[in-house]
Amino acid sequence: MTNITGMHHIAIQAKDYRATIKFYESLGLTMFHSWTLPEFNIEYAALLRIPGTSSFVEIFDKGANVAAQGRRAQDGETPVAGALLHFSFTVKDATAAYHEAIAAGAASCVPPSVLFLGEPPMTVYNSLVYGLDGEVIEFIETLPG
Incomplete structure (x- = not known):
C-alpha cells in the first residue's frame, strides 16, 4: 500500500524568473501562489x-x-x-502543445511523433521541447488502441 496520492510539483530554477513565469503562463498554467524566503536566498x-x-x-x-x-x-x-530526465504534461493535442511551446520561446527537442510501447500494447503521441531554463518538457497524448 502506498501513501502517495499524486504528483504535487516539479521545481525549476529560472535563469530569468519573469520570462519563465510568462513562458509557463503561455502554456496555460495559472499563478497560484508566490513568496520570498530570505533565509534560503529566495x-x-x-x-x-x-x-x-x-x-x-x-x-x-x-x-x-x-x-x-x-x-x-x-x-x-x-x-x-x-537523475531527473524530464517532466511530462498530459495534453489533448501533442502537436499543438509543441508548437505553442516553440512560439513561447522553447527549443525543439523531439518533434511530434507516434510511439508504440510495450505490453500491454500502448500507442502514445508525444513531443518534447527544451524550456527556457534547459528543462526537458514532454507533451504526451494517449491515442486509442
Missing part, C-alpha cells in the same frame, strides 16, 4: 497550477538556495544531465 518563488488539477510547476529565481539534484548549468552551457 527572492522570488511561485507555484503555477496546471488547470483542473492539484499539480504545479514551482519556479525559483536563479539565486535561490534550494535542494537540487545535479549541478546547475552555467550561462551558455548545455544543461548537465542528472
Whole structure:
C-alpha cells in the first residue's frame, strides 16, 4: 500500500524568473501562489497550477538556495544531465502543445511523433521541447488502441 496520492510539483530554477513565469503562463498554467524566503536566498518563488488539477510547476529565481539534484548549468552551457530526465504534461493535442511551446520561446527537442510501447500494447503521441531554463518538457497524448 502506498501513501502517495499524486504528483504535487516539479521545481525549476529560472535563469530569468519573469520570462519563465510568462513562458509557463503561455502554456496555460495559472499563478497560484508566490513568496520570498530570505533565509534560503529566495527572492522570488511561485507555484503555477496546471488547470483542473492539484499539480504545479514551482519556479525559483536563479539565486535561490534550494535542494537540487545535479549541478546547475552555467550561462551558455548545455544543461548537465542528472537523475531527473524530464517532466511530462498530459495534453489533448501533442502537436499543438509543441508548437505553442516553440512560439513561447522553447527549443525543439523531439518533434511530434507516434510511439508504440510495450505490453500491454500502448500507442502514445508525444513531443518534447527544451524550456527556457534547459528543462526537458514532454507533451504526451494517449491515442486509442
